Amino acid sequence: MVAMTALLDLEAALESSRSGVVAVARDDLGVLELGGADVLSYLHVVSSQHTADLRPGNATSALLLSPKGKIEFAFRLAVVEGGALLDTHAAAAHPLAERLQRFVFRYDVTVRQVAAGSGPGVTGSGAGASATAGAAGLTAVGASASAGAAGLAAVSLLGPGWGAALEPAGLPGPPEGADRATVAAGLVVHRTPLGVDLVGRSATGALEALSRAGVALAPLEAWELARIERGLPRWGDELTDDVLAEEAGLLGSHVHLDKGCYPGQETVARVHNLGQVQRRLAGLRFEGGGLPAPRTDLRTEDGRRAGQVRSVARHPELGPIGLAYVRQVVPTGSRVLAGESAGTVVDLPFRPDRPNT
Numbered sequence: 001m002v003a004m005t006a007l008l009d010l011e012a013a014l015e016s017s018r019s020g021v022v023a024v025a026r027d028d029l030g031v032l033e034l035g036g037a038d039v040l041s042y043l044h045v046v047s048s049q050h051t052a053d054l055r056p057g058n059a060t061s062a063l064l065l066s067p068k069g070k071i072e073f074a075f076r077l078a079v080v081e082g083g084a085l086l087d088t089h090a091a092a093a094h095p096l097a098e099r100l101q102r103f104v105f106r107y108d109v110t111v112r113q114v115a116a117g118s119g120p121g122v123t124g125s126g127a128g129a130s131a132t133a134g135a136a137g138l139t140a141v142g143a144s145a146s147a148g149a150a151g152l153a154a155v156s157l158l159g160p161g162w163g164a165a166l167e168p169a170g171l172p173g174p175p176e177g178a179d180r181a182t183v184a185a186g187l188v189v190h191r192t193p194l195g196v197d198l199v200g201r202s203a204t205g206a207l208e209a210l211s212r213a214g215v216a217l218a219p220l221e222a223w224e225l226a227r228i229e230r231g232l233p234r235w236g237d238e239l240t241d242d243v244l245a246e247e248a249g250l251l252g253s254h255v256h257l258d259k260g261c262y263p264g265q266e267t268v269a270r271v272h273n274l275g276q277v278q279r280r281l282a283g284l285r286f287e288g289g290g291l292p293a294p295r296t297d298l299r300t301e302d303g304r305r306a307g308q309v310r311s312v313a314r315h316p317e318l319g320p321i322g323l324a325y326v327r328q329v330v331p332t333g334s335r336v337l338a339g340e341s342a343g344t345v346v347d348l349p350f351r352p353d354r355p356n357t
Contacts (some may be wrong), residue, residue: 078199093179
């Protein structure tokens, strides 16, 4: 781990992120490089997103769905010269690489896992693939491919002060809009609802540069608390193979509604045209100090099914909170039971008065 100016405790990290900025080493993320002439057309065919017309510097998020429209993988991508850089949960990186590699035999596409918090790497290509193992424009300055694969996948800057942190560190900032990313030597820089993410082979070097610029390091738990506070679903927690994209609120951000002919598309269109799903992603404020385990079923006080808990956290300011899928018939403000715990259903985000950074 890179030595930072200071390792803040959780409460101090959250306080610093409200008006300033903190850095979080994202060893919970994995990175895939896709190279070759057919990368965007291939992703257009297999994913929920319209990627065929994207150009270098464009960025978006996408899903791989089951034939029944359930979420199997969720990832973010940035288009670079000669390919694309994908990032996802570290536990998903290896199976996602295998999944993408499985069907590339008809396409000029290479798939390479270059960074992940844990797990083996995957390298593979389609028939006749002409691209190198790493997508063009992503070779880290002063770092070999093997060093990049073993290093940090990403760094997140939490808080409105990210601009003041990037400039003295000599790091590029993101362009305006979530549909654009800055592609620099070994890095892709994304704007996020929580701040900025720096993703790629040079993430470790970026963390070192931020340290030299005096940016404090926050624990990964600070990012997780910020995610839950903002109501952002995550693969493995809220985004699982029993969830529809519309239930998670991902239509528009991860799903292109005017695009057809991809796995799960018929279900997406049918559910969307009907106008309502049976459950929604909502917040929970728990009573007392107890927290239920994720996947605990929710029930109303009169015993009816109400949903399921997905993520929980002890927030230093908000107290015990969580994210859950709640049935549409259970309105905001309802008291629900989760095992031995009780809580109130609230709308997301938990703090609507705090805009995205």
